[in-house]
Amino acid sequence: MGKVDDTQRQTLIHLLRSEKTPAEAAEELGRSVSWSYKWQERYRQAGWEGLKAQSRTPHHIAHKTSEQVRQAILRTRSELEAEALLADKLSYIGADADFWASAKPRDVFSTKHQHD
Numbered sequence: 125m126g127k128v129d130d131t132q133r134q135t136l137i138h139l140l141r142s143e144k145t146p147a148e149a150a151e152e153l154g155r156s157v158s159w160s161y162k163w164q165e166r167y168r169q170a171g172w173e174g175l176k177a178q179s180r181t182p183h184h185i186a187h188k189t190s191e192q193v194r195q196a197i198l199r200t201r202s203e204l205e206a207e208a209l210l211a212d213k214l215s216y217i218g219a220d221a222d223f224w225a226s227a228k229p230r231d232v233f234s235t236k237h238q239h240d
Contacts, residue, residue, distance in 0.1 A: 133163050133175040140164055 132153055139149035140160075150160035166174035189197075 129177070130175065133167075134172075136160060136163050137167050137172075137175070 132155070136149050136153060136155075139152060140146065144152070146160035146164055147157050150157045153160075163175060168174075
């Protein structure tokens with residue numbers, strides 16, 4: 125947020141310190157009562173520094189794939205791509221990939237789509 129919000133937060137504290145209630149101060153500033161209580165509590169805990177905007181960015185990603193798993197996936201992908209280039213191996217990469225990805229069991233065994 126910008127300077128206007130910083131100024132409003134400081135003004136809120138001045139109003140509260142001059143014995144206004146959080147509801148009265150919020151109304152005077154055109155803000156909600158919950159906003160008033162939030163900043164009153166932050167001021168109580170950290171003083172004037174507590175009135176600065178805080179980042180809402182998560183401190184960590186809970187479901188992020190571990191580096192060890194990521195490296196294993198990359199290694200396996202590389203091995204499969206290399207194997208797909210060998211003439212005597214079953215390949216799901218290239219022109220036939222669409223057929224195999226959408227194939228139903230009856231399609232795989234039909235004579236119509238035989239792969240050499």
